[in-house]
Amino acid sequence: MNLFRTLGVASLVCLIGAGLNGCINAPDYDIKPEIDFKSLDKVHVPRSGGFLARDTLKFAVDFKDGDGDLGLSDDDIKVAPYNQTTGGPRNRGNGDNYLIQPFIQRTPGGPFERYIIATEGDYDGRFLRLDNVEGGEAKPAPLRGTLRYSLPLELDDAAFYPGQVLRFEIRIVDRALHVSNTITTTPITLGP
Numbered sequence: 001m002n003l004f005r006t007l008g009v010a011s012l013v014c015l016i017g018a019g020l021n022g023c024i025n026a027p028d029y030d031i032k033p034e035i036d037f038k039s040l041d042k043v044h045v046p047r048s049g050g051f052l053a054r055d056t057l058k059f060a061v062d063f064k065d066g067d068g069d070l071g072l073s074d075d076d077i078k079v080a081p082y083n084q085t086t087g088g089p090r091n092r093g094n095g096d097n098y099l100i101q102p103f104i105q106r107t108p109g110g111p112f113e114r115y116i117i118a119t120e121g122d123y124d125g126r127f128l129r130l131d132n133v134e135g136g137e138a139k140p141a142p143l144r145g146t147l148r149y150s151l152p153l154e155l156d157d158a159a160f161y162p163g164q165v166l167r168f169e170i171r172i173v174d175r176a177l178h179v180s181n182t183i184t185t186t187p188i189t190l191g192p
Helices: 002-023
Strands: 034-045 053-065 098-105 112-114 143-155 165-172
Touching: 034 165, 053 165, 098 143
Parallel strands: none
Antiparallel strands: 034 053, 053 143, 098 112, 098 165
């Protein structure tokens, strides 16, 4: 009798589990990526042995994308439209999908101004595919998570130096070339 009761309870648990699984719907995100600022941290390495001091800024950005087409593989950037050298959000092509623009605060408590050292976009980068599919396309599916990006800055008293206060605007781009919203980080002071 106990065997039948145990089997009955196990069957009921399985049926309830299967029923609940059918009730869970995929999230409904826009196909244009959406990002939110999560954090900005700094790792300082002091000057040593002829090497300049360096700050590595570590950005964390939360994202949502309705069709999950985020990231570019090494193969992706060999073909159009990602191998182009013009066009794209900054007219530098579409090989970068993490767009970052620094702003500097020149006086304490003053406004932040766009900061360009050489050419705009020198801080941009690329993050790899997040769908884990190589050599093909994954089935479109919503995707969310946190992107982490590191930006090393040499503190050389010319472009970047200790005590300088920066903040950043960040956007990401998906493989369909949809550009996300722009987020602004919290300010950070360079140096020890």
